[in-house]
Amino acid sequence: FFFPVSSGNPDETVARDIEGNEIKKEDFIKTRKPGTRELVQGPKGDPHYLIISEDGELRPYSLDAVCTHLGCVVPWEAGENQFICHCHGSHYDSTGKVVRGPAPLSLALAHVDVNENGNIVLKTWKEKDFRTDSDPWWK
Ligand code: FES
Numbered sequence: 001f002f003f004p005v006s007s008g009n010p011d012e013t014v015a016r017d018i019e020g021n022e023i024k025k026e027d028f029i030k031t032r033k034p035g036t037r038e039l040v041q042g043p044k045g046d047p048h049y050l051i052i053s054e055d056g057e058l059r060p061y062s063l064d065a066v067c068t069h070l071g072c073v074v075p076w077e078a079g080e081n082q083f084i085c086h087c088h089g090s091h092y093d094s095t096g097k098v099v100r101g102p103a104p105l106s107l108a109l110a111h112v113d114v115n116e117n118g119n120i121v122l123k124t125w126k127e128k129d130f131r132t133d134s135d136p137w138w139k
Pocket of ligand 1: 067068069070071072085086087088089090101102103
């Protein structure tokens with residue numbers, strides 16, 4: 001369980017590692033392999049996945065790891081190239097879009113940005129969900 005830590009802006013959360021430390025973008029990228037999905041503390045204290053693309057860049061969105069069925073944390077299964085919930089078997093593709101139920105909705109998105117200290121921040125995603133072209137259900 002993570003405690004939410006506010007940056008002063010309710011729409012912005014400094015990402016923190018399991019020990020509560022802020023995460024420098026440069027360090028994060030340098031020390032992870034392409035294709036990495038790693039859990040950090042994000043908005044509302046929810047665990048969020050930061051993603052390093054195959055080209056070694058940090059993706060500009062994170063995924064809330066809380067399953068939209070009944071709230072289990074969904075692990076990344078690299079061999080399947082999917083997030084697969086072990087509680088009741090829901091599948092989400094590599095962008096977090098639900099592809100098999102019982103989960104009714106895709107994993108929630110947050111913007112990934114960097115603050116003035118070079119630390120990763122997650123910001124509320126208010127725009128359309130690019131995976132479904134619909135308004136975000138998590139707003
Ligand atoms: Fe994930 Fe039920 S909590 S499938």
